[in-house]
Amino acid sequence: MRTQYDKSDVQRLIATLGHVIAGAFDPDKPLNIVGIRTRGEVLARRLAEILRGRGFRDIGRGVLDITLYRDDLSEIGPRPLVRPTQLDIEIDGRPLLLVDDVLFTGRSVRAAMDALSDFGRPSVIRLAVLVDRGGRELPIQADFVGLRLKDVPDDHRVNVRFAETDGRDEILVEPR
Amino acid sequence: MTTSIDQFRWTRKHLLSLEELSAEEIRFILDTADSFKEVSTRSIKKVPALRGRVVVNAFWEDSTRTRTSFSLAAQRLSADLIDFSERGSSVSKGETLIDTARNIEAMGIDILVVRHPAAGAAEVLSRVVKCSVVNAGDGAHEHPTQGLLDLYTIRERFGRIEGLKVAIVGDIVNSRVARSDLWGLKKLGAEVILVGPPTLLPRSFEAMGARVVHNFDEVIGQVDVINMLRVQFERIKSSQFPSVREFTHLFGLTWDRFQRCKKDVFVMHPGPMNRGLEIQSDIADGPQSGILTQVTNGLAVRMAVLYLVRQAGDLPHKTSSPRR
Numbered sequence: 001m002r003t004q005y006d007k008s009d010v011q012r013l014i015a016t017l018g019h020v021i022a023g024a025f026d027p028d029k030p031l032n033i034v035g036i037r038t039r040g041e042v043l044a045r046r047l048a049e050i051l052r053g054r055g056f057r058d059i060g061r062g063v064l065d066i067t068l069y070r071d072d073l074s075e076i077g078p079r080p081l082v083r084p085t086q087l088d089i090e091i092d093g094r095p096l097l098l099v100d101d102v103l104f105t106g107r108s109v110r111a112a113m114d115a116l117s118d119f120g121r122p123s124v125i126r127l128a129v130l131v132d133r134g135g136r137e138l139p140i141q142a143d144f145v146g147l148r149l150k151d152v153p154d155d156h157r158v159n160v161r162f163a164e165t166d167g168r169d170e171i172l173v174e175p176r
Numbered sequence: 177m178t179t180s181i182d183q184f185r186w187t188r189k190h191l192l193s194l195e196e197l198s199a200e201e202i203r204f205i206l207d208t209a210d211s212f213k214e215v216s217t218r219s220i221k222k223v224p225a226l227r228g229r230v231v232v233n234a235f236w237e238d239s240t241r242t243r244t245s246f247s248l249a250a251q252r253l254s255a256d257l258i259d260f261s262e263r264g265s266s267v268s269k270g271e272t273l274i275d276t277a278r279n280i281e282a283m284g285i286d287i288l289v290v291r292h293p294a295a296g297a298a299e300v301l302s303r304v305v306k307c308s309v310v311n312a313g314d315g316a317h318e319h320p321t322q323g324l325l326d327l328y329t330i331r332e333r334f335g336r337i338e339g340l341k342v343a344i345v346g347d348i349v350n351s352r353v354a355r356s357d358l359w360g361l362k363k364l365g366a367e368v369i370l371v372g373p374p375t376l377l378p379r380s381f382e383a384m385g386a387r388v389v390h391n392f393d394e395v396i397g398q399v400d401v402i403n404m405l406r407v408q409f410e411r412i413k414s415s416q417f418p419s420v421r422e423f424t425h426l427f428g429l430t431w432d433r434f435q436r437c438k439k440d441v442f443v444m445h446p447g448p449m450n451r452g453l454e455i456q457s458d459i460a461d462g463p464q465s466g467i468l469t470q471v472t473n474g475l476a477v478r479m480a481v482l483y484l485v486r487q488a489g490d491l492p493h494k495t496s497s498p499r500r
């Protein structure tokens with residue numbers, strides 16, 4: 001299994017992902033793109049940029065912090081700082097693209113959908129992730145996937161890093 | 177986004193005082209409160225962080241603001257809440273503090289919020305119960321969540337705490353708010369000036385790092401924040417306090433004194449106010465008053481505290497990253 005993807009790989013994966021997403025929505029209608037903190041937020045920002053370049057004129061952007069909605073709080077040890085959720089956008093009746101860096105158990109996505117339902121009722125929610133590493137514990141699947149990794153051992157992590165947050169773009173499969 | 181706050185993790189199961197907290201821990205609570213403030217702006221003002229948890233307000237002393245604030249904070253975190261007060265309980269039948277707390281705990285609670293007239297009560301309980309304990313005021317010792325909400329409100333107003341000059345005025349010796357404010361403000365780098373008559377402000381406070389002043393007018397023009405304390409008639413011995421009129425004349429925030437303050441001075445009061453005694457009504461209700469903002473911020477700060485002590489109470493003795 002390949003365990004390392006560098007800057008050009010990551011940028012190519014995001015460009016392809018953006019291309020596929022652009023073909024799935026109507027550029028003349030509003031679209032909300034909401035990233036899950038922290039790296040889903042970065043990916044959402046980059047995807048929004050690509051969609052604007054493809055003629056999408058009405059893109060709403062938001063950020064979800066899902067810490068307070070997780071169901072595994074007692075299993076994950078001391079938690080990082082809870083940061084504010086920023087959803088100053090019209091959500092009701094509009095399509096919403098939820099964005100995260102890695103899809104694994106599906107629990108983050110479930111938590112994100114719970115959080116979203118406290119803010120409003122999108123017409124549809126679609127899910128875009130940069131990496132799907134398998135290992136789902138819930139019946140949740142992504143609609144748009146940049147990279148599918150099969151057979152990642154359970155004791156390994158898939159770490160996505162972005163220039164904005166980590167100084168460089170890369171994907172690494174590493175032991176925990 | 178600084179590296180240190182990103183890497184910091186909260187591990188205290190109880191909140192008993194600000195004296196025991198580091199500057200970093202205090203900042204972490206204030207930053208967490210920032211996020212909880214956002215929750216109160218939503219149309220559904222509730223998050224599931226403490227769902228299935230039980231919070232007990234155990235108040236052995238009267239309170240309106242603090243008790244209501246803790247209740248609402250617990251409810252906004254989806255916790256179940258039990259209100260327990262001295263009146264109409266077994267306490268009036270002579271049950272001891274520890275027995276009462278142990279019995280409440282035996283019902284399977286997660287957080288005990290305690291107010292008690294004896295200094296150290298919360299600390300004693302934290303040693304005999306397994307759940308988290310939050311001090312909501314213990315005698316004249318500390319009122320840490322009030323201290324935190326004062327810090328939060330000052331930081332929100334000025335964008336910083338370091339370097340500010342803060343006067344805390346009035347009945348210092350009987351005030352747990354003054355002690356919590358003093359510890360918190362010193363740790364975050366403010367200069368604290370305590371103001372009051374010698375009977376209500378002994379020199380011993382200098383040992384806690386404060387400047388002690390008995391003449392309000394000497395410092396009135398220098399300070400950025402004035403925190404007027406309530407004169408606590410229920411705790412004051414008559415020998416400490418000659419007359420209301422004299423107190424107002426020497427230590428009240430009167431209109432005349434207010435005119436001599438810095439232009440952007442920020443006026444605070446922990447409530448409940450004795451209007452016309454320690455603070456003039458139109459100043460308390462004026463544009464430079466943060467008194468109601470303090471109450472609003474108290475809710476976010478208490479949500480943060482309940483959330484943090486609970487997650488620390490849950491900690492297994494391992495640390496791994498969340499699985500996505």
